[in-house]
Amino acid sequence: MEDILLVKNLKKHYRDVRAVDDISFSVKKGEITSILGPNGAGKTTTVEIIEGLRKADAGDIYLFGKKISHIDASIKKSMGVQLQTTAFFEYLTVKETIELFAGLYGVTVDSRKVIEEFSLIDKTRSKVRELSGGQLQRLALAVAVVNDPEIIFLDEPTTGLDPQARRNVWDIVLKLKEKGKTIILTTHYMEEAEKLSDHVYIMDHGKIVASGTVEELVKSLGMESFVEFSTTQSKKALALLEGDFKIKAITRETLSIPTTNVEQTLHVLFSKSHENGFNVDNVIIRRPNLEDVFLHITGRSLRD
Amino acid sequence: MKIIKLAKGFFINEIREFNGFFWTFVFPAVLYFILVSVFSGMGSSGISFKMGVLTDEELTGFGSILNEILEQVSPEPFNVINYENMEQMMDDLKFNKIDVGVRIPTGTSFSLTKSIVFHQEPAKIEIYSVSARGESKMALQILKNIFEQVNLQIGKETASRLGNVYKDIEVSAEAVTPSDEWKFSYSNYLFPAVILMAILSISMFNAPIGLIYNRVKGINRRLYTTTIGSFHYFSAFFLFLLFSALLSVSLLYVIGTTLFKVDPAIMKIEFMAKIVYSTAVLFSIGMMISSFCKKYTTAEVIGQIFFQVFMFLGGFYFPVLNFDMPQAIKWFAKALPTTYLVESLRASLGYDVYSFSEATFWTVPSVWLGVSLIVFIFNFKRVMSYE
Known part of the structure; x- marks a missing residue:
């Protein structure tokens, strides 16, 4: 065209x-x-x-x-x-x-x-x-x-x-x-x-x-999905999962894990939750979007 | 064609807004009504009338009673002006220089003596007034009342002292037609002022506020995305202002000619040309104001200041330069374009209070026109808001 x-x-x-x-x-x-x-x-x-x-x-x-x-x-x-x-x-x-x-x-x-x-x-x-x-x-x-x-x-x-x-x-x-x-x-x-x-x-x-x-x-982000969940112990969860994933805090109680393998990510998440005693609620699995692209490129949210 | 369409858009938008419609069309007409109603009787409520007195003979004997009467009524309610001849007194009465004329004819002293002593031949006094003039009618009435009182008084005195029946002084009232060449009429005097006020209102408010409002609100930017350029936009806006002024002035012409019977001289080309010139001067000043202000609220304030100063110090409603004002304010008033514009229009109707020269009428407003246009042209891009 x-x-x-x-x-x-x-x-x-x-x-x-x-x-x-x-x-x-x-x-x-x-x-x-x-x-x-x-x-x-x-x-x-x-x-x-x-x-x-x-x-x-x-x-x-x-x-x-x-x-x-x-x-x-x-x-x-x-x-x-x-x-x-x-x-x-x-x-x-x-x-x-x-x-x-x-x-x-x-x-x-x-x-x-x-x-x-x-x-x-x-x-x-x-x-x-x-x-x-x-x-x-x-x-x-x-x-x-x-x-x-x-x-x-x-x-x-x-x-x-x-x-x-x-x-x-x-x-x-x-x-x-x-x-x-x-x-x-x-x-x-x-x-x-x-x-x-x-x-x-x-x-x-x-x-x-x-x-x-x-x-x-x-x-271009190189990932298929995001696993997002909320927890009341976000600091603890963040510290425990940082070694396994590029995990980011979206809000004070919501964390997001970019992943190319959802099943494995969920397995690791629940195992660590069970072993270390932090709660995992409201789990959402979603495809990445332009917001993620913008965040990935600029390090900021579109709404910032 | 698109300029006319856009100008039509400006106009419809303006007249549908109460503010725009009221100040552009209703207010000048209402003000004209109010001012004419309030001031057209100016002078009639005054306590002093100008009375011309022509005495054809030296008043002696009982005739000197009349001298005493004249002395008692002066200076209030009558300011007496003595005349040598009838012609002069009549001219002054016709030209409104006096409100009433009294003629005491030859033989009055003798007639008065005969009427008092011998009950014969009443004295005759002639009073001349202009029935079409309120002040004159009132002065006549007061004089008649005074002579009635005088007759009663003399009658009583005569009866008690001489036992005679007194023959009253006969007062003959003559109506005089005022001169066609000069008739003071406040509606005539006011007409040029109201016309200029209507144009001034459009120039000081509609022009700068409209231009700045459209710029601030982004209306002209929206128009520039079409095939309209800044010159088209300005031309359309100018056309809209011109049309508004034309309508407002036409409305005042209709009111002036039908209701207030304003002097037909307003229909002369000379008078209309002066209105066009005044429009050019005042519009250019409005455009200049739009060059100074970023916000339309600022333009409202500045427009209001210009409007009030131009109107009142410009002598729209009263001849302010004849007032006892500080010299600095007089000079300031003399620097205003409206002082000359309104005086020039009035001169066309025979009301040139200040007696400026013809050159002065044009010079000061022309300076304002020139300076305002230069300032506006230099700021044109900024006012029109394009890079």
């Missing part, structure tokens, strides 16, 4: 802060590409440079196969953008907002169809200020696609939403992919990146620290 976007050696500094520190990446047409990282990793700065809202200090951007020096109106016509902070005219209705943004792109849309598509039909005549967080994000997504763009930038589209609203947004994003849209998504939610992404770039401190499909990234 062809690269719709190619970024080379992109840099952006704010005084002493390297917001974007010499990153390169590509995005394939028709895929959902996620940039995953904690707050302040440089995700938003990166996409806003590509959107034309910020100027890069250095680096090249190739869009639709052409090197872009300036994001002009003709390029913007083929881009859809949903910013991290959703800001619309508060006193315009949903319908008016969609029609206004369509007008700004010089296109006419069947606003009713768009509103239906984004499950806002009962809010057609509601003012923007009357919408809930989830409804507002759906409107932001509707506005982002009102010009029928080829490439869509979604900057943390589900931040601050409840689980139900988040799932609704995910469904919409997947539908957009089904329509052949290319989507670049920034997020600090591991589940979101896992659920939606064809390709993931993990960013931290302005750098891309890992990339690949979710499967590739998880495999």
